[in-house]
Amino acid sequence: VPPVESGGGLAQTGGSLRLSCAASGPFFTLANMGWYRQAPGNQRDLVAWISNDGIPNYSESVKGRFTISRENAKNTVSLVLQMNDLKPEDTGVYYCNTRPYWGNSWGQGTQVTVSS
Numbered sequence: 046v047p048p049v050e051s052g053g054g055l056a057q058t059g060g061s062l063r064l065s066c067a068a069s070g071p072f073f074t075l076a077n078m079g080w081y082r083q084a085p086g087n088q089r090d091l092v093a094w095i096s097n098d099g100i101p102n103y104s105e106s107v108k109g110r111f112t113i114s115r116e117n118a119k120n121t122v123s124l125v126l127q128m129n130d131l132k133p134e135d136t137g138v139y140y141c142n143t144r145p146y147w148g149n150s151w152g153q154g155t156q157v158t159v160s161s
Contacts, residue, residue: 046070046150048124048141053155056131064155066124066141072149073122078115079144080126083154084137093126094144106134131159 048068056062064080079094093113095101101113112127124141138154 047152048073050139050141050152050155053139053157055158055160058132058159058161060131060159061127061129062131062157064126064128064139064157066126066152067121068124068141069121071120073143074117074120076122076143076147077145078122078124078141079146080111080113080124081140081142081146082135082137082157083140084134087137089140091144092139095124128157131157133159133161135159 046069048066050066052064054062075097077094077096079091081089082092083089092107093103093111095113095115110130114125116123136159138156140151140154
């Protein structure tokens, strides 16, 4: 079952959004997880990731503005991406998945649009 993302929407420059992801199964609960962003016409890029024991990392484009967190339950991992000080270049569809990506299915993603 692919992850399920939610929480996107429309924000103004400088605004905030909070994205959530739920991924079920030991494949995900034991994995390092990441948030990926796909802007129109671009490839899907990793913007933030977190190890299975909770150590976060960020791409340079979002460092200092985004915060990734995770909570592991028995068979589900819940991933959150708190996005502050949004910029128009943050616009795109956001997906969560393992990091590195192992070829499993992608979810529907959640659209984030930041207006200038």
